[in-house]
Amino acid sequence: MDNGVARLNPLNEGWAVDLANEDLRSGGDLRRWLEGQGSFDEAASEELSFRLPDFLGLRSSLREVLEASIGGGPFPAAAVERLNEASARVPTVRRLQPPEAVDVPIASGTAARVLAEIARSAISLVGTERRERLRRCPACSRFFLTTRTDRLWCSIACGNRTRVARHHARRRASLGDDAVGTGGAVTDSSP
Numbered sequence: 089m090d091n092g093v094a095r096l097n098p099l100n101e102g103w104a105v106d107l108a109n110e111d112l113r114s115g116g117d118l119r120r121w122l123e124g125q126g127s128f129d130e131a132a133s134e135e136l137s138f139r140l141p142d143f144l145g146l147r148s149s150l151r152e153v154l155e156a157s158i159g160g161g162p163f164p165a166a167a168v169e170r171l172n173e174a175s176a177r178v179p180t181v182r183r184l185q186p187p188e189a190v191d192v193p194i195a196s197g198t199a200a201r202v203l204a205e206i207a208r209s210a211i212s213l214v215g216t217e218r219r220e221r222l223r224r225c226p227a228c229s230r231f232f233l234t235t236r237t238d239r240l241w242c243s244i245a246c247g248n249r250t251r252v253a254r255h256h257a258r259r260r261a262s263l264g265d266d267a268v269g270t271g272g273a274v275t276d277s278s279p
Contacts, residue, residue, distance in 0.1 A: 102233070104210035105222075107143070108150040109230045115140050122202070132198050139199040146174055146203055150210050154231050157214045158224055174207035226250070 103125065110121050115137035122128055122136055136143075152167035177200045180191040193201050213219060213233075221233045227246035241247040 102209070103206045104150050104213055105154070105231045105233060107147050107206055108154050110147070112140065112144060112147065118143055135198050136202060139203075142199060142203055145170065146206060150206075151231075153210060153214055154222060155224070157219045158222055158231075163214070171207045171210055174203045175211060176204075178204035 106125065107121075110117075112118050112121065118140050119133045119137040123133055128136070149167040149170040152164045153171060156163045156167075178196040179194045181194060182189055183192050184190075193204070196204070213222065218233075221235075223232055223234050223239070223242075224230070225232060225240075225242035225246050227241055227250045230242045232242035241250065
């Protein structure tokens with residue numbers, strides 16, 4: 089831990105996907121999200137919660153780049169520039185910390201460091217073949233990284249909701265709307 093912030097793994101593409109999906113409406117929302125991502129001490133979380141506009145700007149760029157990556161289109165130049173700029177704000181030095189090599193940030197503030205790490209995670213995701221694992225859930229519109237090529241939904245719950253909705257739509261079409269409203273039972277109104 090350095091400056092109250094756990095060492096973040098820039099190759100963890102989940103950071104970028106998680107921020108792109110997060111609904112941040114306040115500094116408190118940001119603080120809760122950050123605490124869920126790593127072990128931030130109270131002072132670091134408090135400082136970061138005041139940087140909500142910076143995180144919202146990065147999230148907007150992430151969403152644009154992730155969407156373009158999924159669609160196979162060109163990446164929006166302004167969004168790419170914002171990611172590169174956030175990444176470049178905190179230079180790193182590769183150091184050997186046996187048994188592994190790590191990128192150690194050169195002096196920086198907590199917020200700049202976290203924003204840079206998230207930007208680097210997005211760059212590591214969409215700048216490599218790992219981008220082929222990126223999907224958008226058709227049920228809830230969340231971004232996710234697939235573990236199988238045939239996976240369509242971000243969660244079992246989204247898959248189940250979609251299948252149930254499809255089942256009910258087929259049933260309504262085959263029985264008619266009135267029959268579905270009575271549980272599929274045909275009622276006889278004769279005396």
